[in-house]
Amino acid sequence: MANLKSKDVVWHPGAVTKADREAVSGHKACTIWMTGLPASGKSTLAVALEKVLWDRGMHAYVLDGDNIRHGLNKDLGFSPEDRNENIRRIGEVAKLFTTAGVINATAFISPYRSDRDQARRIMGDGEFIEVYVDCSVNECERRDPKGHYKKARAGEIKEFTGVSAPYEPPLHPEIVVHTDRETEAESLQKILSYLEANGYIQRVG
């Protein structure tokens, strides 16, 4: 490099903390952990939430099957052990995003209570917000946008949550949305209201 300008560089040692980031961004960082049956509406809700928060000037990001299952966790299948490891890694990545000052929404079935509780435990107080995306299996199966329920009933997909693999609903989720009897806007507003009421984000208007 011919153009060294070391005299221009001024910095103070030490990492940028989460609190530093929150002070500047004006919102808290947290993980909004959506859990629910396949086709219950987790990803749709997560993407809508990301957009609303981002439109309001916040740092928001979605972790979901599209960007995790084909990348970080492409070595994992759907056995109970692999599901554990899938959720363990997602929890760790969500923690990194939270540390980085981002409101991140995760949209994974995450069927086991113990896996979700582990993700909660590795985060700080108030950093983990569990959203139970409650939708009857009948309604999920009626929607079946990817045809997975149909294949699971036909035995073509093994260990399919809600059909041939268990789903353990949260016992004490911070938020419950009922996507089989609320509009998407209503479910989304529940989450925003929670974030506002608990000081994660600023109230609008």
Next chain:
Amino acid sequence: MANLKSKDVVWHPGAVTKADREAVSGHKACTIWMTGLPASGKSTLAVALEKVLWDRGMHAYVLDGDNIRHGLNKDLGFSPEDRNENIRRIGEVAKLFTTAGVINATAFISPYRSDRDQARRIMGDGEFIEVYVDCSVNECERRDPKGHYKKARAGEIKEFTGVSAPYEPPLHPEIVVHTDRETEAESLQKILSYLEANGYIQRVG
């Protein structure tokens, strides 16, 4: 929830793209991949870079041993296979942060060329900036802040890069810094100059 305000919610469907994020933040998102021997100065440089960028209003974040080895990759050791998987996962996480609009700096030995090239391949054009943190093994060993070289020489740590495990220097890194004969400020300025000259960040002043 008693206070549904669905009428207040307005959003447009569709995820927030990297380009959307860059347009608002005023800087490009990328992964600045530091590679080099143990104690060559990768983490110090990454943390300093994060701070400078953040002080200039950018989204910056460091992935390093402190937040990865004790979390996401705590199940991995230092065998060649585990080093592969370690770097594979870090590359995937770095890609997520890049997609999220963040300039993220990774500070890992990442001794194998093929592993680094794999991380480069999963990212888009220009998203992966390899920084070879070049420092003679003698100087690294002289520093030895954690006493690891001493233990490796004594055989107490096996497969230690630079002593008993190989390090493959990059063939065509975007940036080379020589931490054994530059000040930290000079090395940092090289990286900033590269980012400015190539339009990742705006020039100051």
